[in-house]
Amino acid sequence: MVDALQFVFLVIAAVEVLTAVLVVTAKKLMWAAFWLALSLVTMAGIYLLFQSEFVGIIQIFIYAGAVPVVFLFGIMLTRTRAMEDVP
Amino acid sequence: MAEQVWINMGPQHPMTHGLWNLRVKLDGDTIVDADPEMGYLHRGVEKLCEVRNYLKPIVLMDRLCYVSSLTWAHVYCKAVENLMDIEPPPRGKYLNVIACELQRMASHGMWLAAFLADLGLLTGFLYSLRERELVLDLLQLMTGQRMNQNYPRPGGVHNDLPPGFEDEVRRVFRYLRRQYKGYKKFLEDSPTFLMRTQGVGVLRKEDAINYGVTGPNLRGSGARVDLRELDPYDVYDELDFEPVVYEEGDTYARYKVRFGEFFESMRIIEQALDRLPQGPFRIKTPKRAEGEGYARTEDPRGEALIYIIGDGSDRPYRVKIRSPIFVTLSALPMMLRGHRIADVASVTGGIDVCVGEIDK
Amino acid sequence: MSFEEQLTQRLPERFPEGIEGAEVVQPRRVEATAKREDLRAICTYLRDEEGFEHVSCISAVDWVTHLENVYHLVSYQHNIMLQLNVQIPSEDPWVDTVSDIWKGALYHEREAYDLMGIQFRDHPDLRRILLPKDFVFHPLRKDYAGE
Amino acid sequence: MSGHLVDLFGGSNAIAVFLITIINFILRGIGSLPLFGFLNPLADWLGTEPVVTSIAWLIAITIMITWAAALHLLTFIWLERKLVARLQDRRGPMITLRKDRYIGGTGYLQQIADALKLIQKENITPKAADPWMFHIAPAFLISTTIVVLVALPFSEGFVVANVPAGLLFILAAFSLAPLAILLAGWAQNNKYAMIGGMRAAAMMMSYEIPMILAVIAVVVLAGSLNPIEIVNQQSQLSILAPLAAIGIANWYIIPQFLGFFIFLLAMLAEQERIPFDFPEAEEEVVHGWLVEYGGMRFGMVYGFKWLRTFVAAALVALLFLGGWHGPVLPQEIWFILKIYFVFFIFIWISWSVPRIRIDQILNIGWRKLIPLGLFNIFLAVLVVHANAQGWI
Numbered sequence: 012m013v014d015a016l017q018f019v020f021l022v023i024a025a026v027e028v029l030t031a032v033l034v035v036t037a038k039k040l041m042w043a044a045f046w047l048a049l050s051l052v053t054m055a056g057i058y059l060l061f062q063s064e065f066v067g068i069i070q071i072f073i074y075a076g077a078v079p080v081v082f083l084f085g086i087m088l089t090r091t092r093a094m095e096d097v098p
Numbered sequence: 099m100a101e102q103v104w105i106n107m108g109p110q111h112p113m114t115h116g117l118w119n120l121r122v123k124l125d126g127d128t129i130v131d132a133d134p135e136m137g138y139l140h141r142g143v144e145k146l147c148e149v150r151n152y153l154k155p156i157v158l159m160d161r162l163c164y165v166s167s168l169t170w171a172h173v174y175c176k177a178v179e180n181l182m183d184i185e186p187p188p189r190g191k192y193l194n195v196i197a198c199e200l201q202r203m204a205s206h207g208m209w210l211a212a213f214l215a216d217l218g219l220l221t222g223f224l225y226s227l228r229e230r231e232l233v234l235d236l237l238q239l240m241t242g243q244r245m246n247q248n249y250p251r252p253g254g255v256h257n258d259l260p261p262g263f264e265d266e267v268r269r270v271f272r273y274l275r276r277q278y279k280g281y282k283k284f285l286e287d288s289p290t291f292l293m294r295t296q297g298v299g300v301l302r303k304e305d306a307i308n309y310g311v312t313g314p315n316l317r318g319s320g321a322r323v324d325l326r327e328l329d330p331y332d333v334y335d336e337l338d339f340e341p342v343v344y345e346e347g348d349t350y351a352r353y354k355v356r357f358g359e360f361f362e363s364m365r366i367i368e369q370a371l372d373r374l375p376q377g378p379f380r381i382k383t384p385k386r387a388e389g390e391g392y393a394r395t396e397d398p399r400g401e402a403l404i405y406i407i408g409d410g411s412d413r414p415y416r417v418k419i420r421s422p423i424f425v426t427l428s429a430l431p432m433m434l435r436g437h438r439i440a441d442v443a444s445v446t447g448g449i450d451v452c453v454g455e456i457d458k
Numbered sequence: 459m460s461f462e463e464q465l466t467q468r469l470p471e472r473f474p475e476g477i478e479g480a481e482v483v484q485p486r487r488v489e490a491t492a493k494r495e496d497l498r499a500i501c502t503y504l505r506d507e508e509g510f511e512h513v514s515c516i517s518a519v520d521w522v523t524h525l526e527n528v529y530h531l532v533s534y535q536h537n538i539m540l541q542l543n544v545q546i547p548s549e550d551p552w553v554d555t556v557s558d559i560w561k562g563a564l565y566h567e568r569e570a571y572d573l574m575g576i577q578f579r580d581h582p583d584l585r586r587i588l589l590p591k592d593f594v595f596h597p598l599r600k601d602y603a604g605e
Numbered sequence: 606m607s608g609h610l611v612d613l614f615g616g617s618n619a620i621a622v623f624l625i626t627i628i629n630f631i632l633r634g635i636g637s638l639p640l641f642g643f644l645n646p647l648a649d650w651l652g653t654e655p656v657v658t659s660i661a662w663l664i665a666i667t668i669m670i671t672w673a674a675a676l677h678l679l680t681f682i683w684l685e686r687k688l689v690a691r692l693q694d695r696r697g698p699m700i701t702l703r704k705d706r707y708i709g710g711t712g713y714l715q716q717i718a719d720a721l722k723l724i725q726k727e728n729i730t731p732k733a734a735d736p737w738m739f740h741i742a743p744a745f746l747i748s749t750t751i752v753v754l755v756a757l758p759f760s761e762g763f764v765v766a767n768v769p770a771g772l773l774f775i776l777a778a779f780s781l782a783p784l785a786i787l788l789a790g791w792a793q794n795n796k797y798a799m800i801g802g803m804r805a806a807a808m809m810m811s812y813e814i815p816m817i818l819a820v821i822a823v824v825v826l827a828g829s830l831n832p833i834e835i836v837n838q839q840s841q842l843s844i845l846a847p848l849a850a851i852g853i854a855n856w857y858i859i860p861q862f863l864g865f866f867i868f869l870l871a872m873l874a875e876q877e878r879i880p881f882d883f884p885e886a887e888e889e890v891v892h893g894w895l896v897e898y899g900g901m902r903f904g905m906v907y908g909f910k911w912l913r914t915f916v917a918a919a920l921v922a923l924l925f926l927g928g929w930h931g932p933v934l935p936q937e938i939w940f941i942l943k944i945y946f947v948f949f950i951f952i953w954i955s956w957s958v959p960r961i962r963i964d965q966i967l968n969i970g971w972r973k974l975i976p977l978g979l980f981n982i983f984l985a986v987l988v989v990h991a992n993a994q995g996w997i
Contacts, residue, residue: 015655041738041791048784068773076780077813080806083787087803105796112887127800127963137588144573145598216888218879218960224693290880290958293965307511307534310562321534328537329486392530392541394514403530405517416598418517418528420566428565439800440962443888457588 020060027053040086048079102130105439109138113443115212116453120430120442127438132431136424139457147417152178152252152387152408155417160246162419163455166205166398168237168247169198170455173395174417176331177404178252181391182384190254190379191332195370197240197249198332198395199363204233205398206356206363209450210281213353216447217294222285229277232270239263254380264371271364278360285353295350299433299445302347309429312422313400314359315449318352320345325396337369349448356450385412399423399450421455461536462488465508469500476500489541494527497544498554501529505559509533510540513556516566518574520600525551525576546576555581573598609929609936612762617665621657665765669754673915674908679716681911681948687712688952719904726900733794734897742789743898743905749781750912757919758832760929760936770830775920776820779875782913783809786884789906790894801893804963805884808874811970812881816871818978819864822985823857823924836928856927860988863981865925867974869950872917874966876910879955883963918947 030050037043051074058067108119117138123131143162147155159174160167172194179186186194207230214222234244239260241247249256285291301311306319316323324341326334342358344351387408394403400422409415426449433445465488466480476496483489492500504510514530529542546553555578557563567578568587575596578584586593595602629648636644650656683698690697700718701710730736756771756778758764768774783806790802824830827838839855858865874881885893895906922928922943929936929943961969 039735041735041788045738045741045784045788048781064768065770065773068770068777072773072777072780076777076784077810080783080787080810083784083791084803084806087791087799103796111891113889124800127804137586137590140588142597214959218882218886218888219958221689221693221956222959224695228694288958290961293961294959305561308561310513310560310566312512323534328534329539392515394530394539401514403515405515405528405530407519416517416519418515418519420515420517420530424569425562425565428561438962438964440883440886440889440960443886447888 016060020057023053023056023060027057041083044079044082044086047082048075051075051078107442108135113216113446114453115451118451118453118456120446122434122439122442124439127440129434129437129439129442132434134427134430136427136453136456139453141458143458144417144419147414149413151385151412152182152383152414155414156250157246157248160248161454162421162458163399163452164245165208165452165454166201167245168201168241168249169205169395169397170402171248172198172250173393173397173402173404174406175250175252176393176395177391177406178383178387179391180393181389181406181408182252182387183391184253184381184383186254187378187381188333188375189258189377190381192370192374193240193255193259193379194250195332195334195337196367197237197247197255199367199370200233200237200240201247202398203360203363204230204237206360207233209356209398213447213450214285216443217291219291222281225281229274232274236263236267236270239266251380251383253383254378256380258379259374267367267371271368275361275364278357282357292350294444295353295448296346296348298349298437298441299448300346300348301429301433305429305432306347309432310425311400311429312425313397314342314355315352315400315426317341317343318355319347320351325394325401329394331393331395333370334366336373337366339366339369349444352448386410394420397422399452399455400426419455419458421458423449423451424456427451427456460485462486462538465538465540466490468508472503473500486538487541488538489543491543491545494544494546494553498556498559500542501531501556501559504531504540509535511535511560513560513563513566514539516556516563516570518570518576518598520548520574520598522548522600524548525574527553527570527576529556551575552577552579554579557581572596575599609760609762611760611937613665613668613764614661615762617668618657618661620664621661625651625657625660662765666755669765670751672759673754674751674912677915677944678908678911679713681915682716682908683711683713684945684948685911685952686715688949689956692953692956720901723901723904728900728902731793731795731897735792735794738788738792739897740902742785742792743902743909746782746785746789747905747909747912749778749785750909750916752778753916756832757916758836758923758928759919759940761833763937764833767831767833771832772820772824772830772835775832775916776817779913779916780809780813782875786894789898793894793897795897797890797892798894798896801884801890801896804890805877805894807963808877808881808884808966808970811967812871812874812974815867815970815974815978816875818975818982819861819868819871820924822861822864822978822982825982825985825989826857826860832923832928836923836930839927840930856925856930858925861925861981861985863977863984865921867978867981868924869921870969870974872921873951873954874970876914876917876951878914878951880958880961881966882955883960883966886960914948914951915944918944918951921947 027050030046030053033046034043034050037046052071055067055070055075058070102123102125104121104123106119106121108114109117114120119135121133121135122129143158146158155174156171159170162170207226211223211226211230214226237247238244240263241249301315301319303319303321306316307321312323320343322341322343327341339362342355342362344354388410390407392403392405394401402422403420405418406414407416430446434442462482466482469477469480469490473496476493477500478491480488480490510531510533512532512534514532517528519526519528525546525548527544527546529544531540531542544553553576555567557567565587567581568584570576571578571584572586572588573596629651632644632648635641636648687697698712698715699710700712700715702714730739753775755765756768756774787802787806790798823835827835829835839857877884883889885895895903898906922940926943929940931939
């Protein structure tokens with residue numbers, strides 16, 4: 012029998028693993044960045060569960076808020092075709 | 099985006115007042131190249147004039163530019179006068195000057211409104227339109243219409259001044275002088291406005307002349323070219339005024355030129371009202387004409403030229419319209435190159451594009 | 459002697475073949491007729507040595523028997539305006555471009571090509587400007603019936 | 606100094622207990638019937654402490670969102686329209702319910718009419734767009750802003766969760782928006798949207814740093830990351846005590862005027878208001894990153910702006926204007942008054958200046974505001990030190 016905290020942890024961990032897998036399997040780099048952000052947010056959720064709120068919030072702040080944006084900028088600046096042609 | 103992309107700014111783009119298309123090639127946010135495309139509003143005015151007698155194209159000319167319609171009818175009438183070799187009476191000339199200068203103020207008022215809206219200052223847009231209403235009221239008092247006045251005629255003007263017009267003009271101008279001084283301070287004290295206009299779209303004097311840029315845009319580049327002074331028509335040689343010239347050649351200089359012309363136009367109108375002679379305001383004109391004639395005047399946007407050929411019938415054989423902004427657009431790619439996409443609004447707003455006269 | 463009269467004398471002397479009938483019509487207004495073969499040389503001369511720095515207008519006229527280009531050239535420094543007529547045969551309507559002498563002629567020439575079908579040789583960008591790209595006719599010609 | 610009117614969590618708890626009592630009464634009533642005995646354990650489970658608390662949380666959050674999004678969002682939109690109309694010599698919206706009166710109404714119903722219109726519209730997805738991302742992005746966008754309301758206090762009692770590091774949480778949730786905007790701009794597969802999204806993200810990134818610097822200075826002064834604690838610090842008379850005589854106690858706007866200025870500018874940028882609204886500048890990129898959105902999705906990304914404005918105004922009031930402290934009136938009313946005052950400043954600035962260009966904006970952000978923000982932190986440390994030494 013799992014208690015509520017464990018249940019929440021399991022859900023978050025499952026989402027985290029799923030999104031982490033999606034980061035590497037996503038076909039479009041934009042989606043990969045999106046999944047990465049989601050994965051980082053769920054990681055912050057795990058920190059929050061462990062009562063380390065400061066680390067969790069900083070995790071959202073720096074990793075989820077800023078890092079994917081930097082990634083996206085990088086993608087857009089380096090890839091020659093960020094946009095797709097109309098099919 | 100590392101690749102260079104063409105972006106259509108128009109024909110349904112909020113930047114374009116009217117229907118034209120500015121294709122810009124972007125490298126990131128910087129403009130590499132530009133290509134104006136026009137013709138969406140082409141009505142074939144030149145062809146239409148060929149199947150009408152000499153009086154009727156005045157209405158068409160009124161619709162050339164919906165912002166300054168009277169000046170276009172005026173230059174057409176001057177061309178017809180030159181073709182027919184007639185001289186309007188002095189009162190007609192004075193009335194033409196008054197009407198044209200009022201129209202110039204209305205046109206510049208519309209320009210200021212559109213320019214400020216381009217810069218994102220919607221409050222200024224509405225303020226400027228509010229003051230323009232007063233000028234339009236004066237025009238309505240004088241000609242009976244707010245726009246498309248159909249007022250000048252070959253050999254004079256359509257009607258005389260209404261009673262009480264002079265007092266009304268002076269009353270309105272007292273108010274306008276105060277208001278425009280306030281707006282001048284409001285804009286020129288605003289660092290944001292200066293940031294957006296200073297050093298943007300610089301047009302050097304030599305380039306401006308070579309590209310055929312005329313009017314306030316040329317005077318903003320430091321050339322003292324004002325056809326009212328250089329090549330006086332009507333009675334401008336009897337009036338005392340000073341062309342507004344600024345040296346910098348950027349959008350801010352063009353703004354200052356146009357803003358200064360508000361005050362110059364008010365001076366000209368007041369002088370013309372002071373000297374207004376009595377007598378007839380219109381003479382009869384012949385129906386047929388042969389030969390050629392052209393007239394060029396200082397339109398609010400630059401040098402307007404109409405070249406008419408008559409073949410002895412009652413219809414013009416060929417009418418050619420030179421619209422100032424049509425030519426100025428050819429300098430637009432040069433002015434835009436190297437600037438940001440955000441400057442497109444500032445530059446095109448600053449040169450005062452009017453699509454009706456571009457597309458004829 | 460005013461600059462206008464000097465100009466009317468100097469032009470035929472410089473281009474005995476190319477210029478005909480140079481005359482002063484009014485104060486500040488000069489008219490002349492040029493041969494199309496000499497147009498570029500005349501225009502270069504006018505810009506470089508007579509100070510005509512502005513081309514005000516280029517009007518194409520269809521005289522049915524032939525076409526005609528009317529150049530309105532302006533000198534700001536001498537404050538005069540020169541009307542230069544150039545006759546072009548209808549069957550072979552070409553004329554040399556002046557758009558590299560005055561950049562302001564770029565759009566005027568495109569318009570003349572668009573509406574009147576005059577070919578400007580060596581024009582850098584001779585496309586239709588007012589009418590759609592796939593338009594076939596040149597509508598300001600007198601033989602264009604409309605419809 | 607007067608107390609607070611609302612105890613949000615206590616009230617929600619009472620409502621939850623009340624609801625559960627009623628439900629339990631019904632459940633037990635049915636459970637006493639022969640075949641429905643299985644309902645009794647359910648009723649027992651509903652009565653336990655964690656369930657009641659969870660339901661109380663839900664109620665509290667619902668009240669908060671209704672309060673902020675439904676009440677103040679609509680009022681903000683209405684107020685902006687009316688104030689701008691007043692600035693521009695117009696009348697603004699005047700829609701009324703009375704059929705015979707088209708002129709002279711207050712126009713408050715205009716927002717509701719707009720919302721009804723937007724809901725009715727078809728939700729068009731562009732052919733070339735990435736459909737999932739296109740639909741996720743607005744929800745992502747608006748949820749990141751709503752999350753802020755969890756930690757945003759309106760008075761000592763009117764707060765959903767009193768988190769120790771609540772200020773950081775608010776700013777962290779605030780900082781998630783650039784990602785959503787960038788994704789929204791990309792998903793539409795439109796050049797204007799792409800440029801708009803890039804611009805929005807670039808601007809928000811560069812204005813978050815001055816914003817954080819300004820907040821750090823406040824945190825240095827207050828010595829806490831808890832919003833309620835920060836506000837309470839501003840009622841004490843330790844720093845610059847003489848000013849307390851004129852009734853504004855120790856608002857951080859006085860020692861931190863520079864910080865207030867920086868924070869106000871950064872907040873204007875975060876909301877994409879007019880001097881900084883180039884991500885959606887009509888004259889440049891048509892409507893930037895929301896060009897392809899239609900119907901209620903447009904309504905969401907559009908209303909999101911005012912929700913951010915609300916949060917931004919609340920943050921300014923919280924950090925620099927003494928939060929809910931003021932004489933006579935209850936705390937909530939003071940706080941709302943201050944929020945509307947800040948909102949008025951926002952409107953005033955944004956409708957009397959033209960838009961700035963992107964490179965100029967980034968220059969201001971990186972070259973001017975960041976050094977100023979660092980200097981401001983130095984000032985804050987100086988003030989704290991001086992206060993500790995008893996110099997002032």
